[in-house]
Amino acid sequence: MRILVVEDEASMAASLAAGLRTEGFAVDIAADGEEGLWYAAEVDYDAIVLDLMLPKVNGFVVCRTLRDRGDWTPVLMLTAKTGELDEAEGLDTGADDYLTKPFSFVVLVARLRALIRRRGDERPTVMQAGDLTLDPASHHVSRGDTAIELTAREFSILEFLLSRAGQVCSKSEIMAHVWDFEFDGDPNIVEVYVRSLRKKIDLPFDRASISTVRGAGYRLEEDGG
Secondary structure, X not given: OEEXXXXXXXXXXXXXXXXXXHOOOEEEEEOOHHHHHHHHHHOOOOEXXXXXXXXXXXXXXXXXXXXXXXXXXXXXXXXXXXXXXXXXXXXXXXXXXXXEOOOOHHHXXXXXXXXXXXXXXXXXXOEEEOOEEEEOXXXXXXXXXXXXXXXXXXXXXXXXXXXXOOOEEOHHHHHHHXXXXXXXXXXXXXXXXXXXXXXXXXXXXXXXXXXXEOOOEEEEOOOOO
C-alpha cells in the first residue's frame, strides 16, 4: 500500500518512511502543507500521515482542503500539541484518526492498517483467496498449512492483488501503489516480480492464482487458483 507522509521535521519524516518501508509500504514524503496537497492531487494514496504544525499550510487546512476537493483518502493526523480541542478540530476538519507525539510506531502502523481496511469496502484483518492467506500485521503468507517466504516487494504486490481479488490490475496501478513517487525504472519490473510470485505461491502447489490478462494487466483469482 502507498502512504504519503507530510512532516516538516526531516529526521521524523525519514524515520517514519524507513519504518513504513520496512513494513512493506511505498512511501512519499512532503515537507510542508503545500507540497502535501500537490502530492495528494497527483497520486492515489491508500492513507496519509499528516503532521499538524506544518510550514506554509498547516495540517488542519490541508485536511479540510482535501475533503473540500472530494478526496476521502484516510488521514492519520500527528501533533506535538495536546488537548481535546486540537483533537476535536483535527477530526472535525476530516481526519480519520489522531496520534499525539511521542507515539508508538507499532500503534501508528496498526492504526494505518485499520484505516486502510475501512476505506471503501471492508477488508478483513487477514486477506484470503481460497487457501492462499496473507496477514499484513505479521507479514505471514501461506498456502494451507505451508508458510511461504516473500521479499518485501513481493509481499506488497501480493497484498495489492489480494485487495482487488477478481479484478484486473494494470502494471501502472500496481506500480502506483507499490513503488514510491521517485521510482523511474522500467515498468516491466512488475513482470519480473509477478513471475517471482508465481514461482513461490503457485508452481509448488500446482496452482495458477495470478493470471495475465493480455493488454490489461494481472488478476488474482478469488478462489486462489
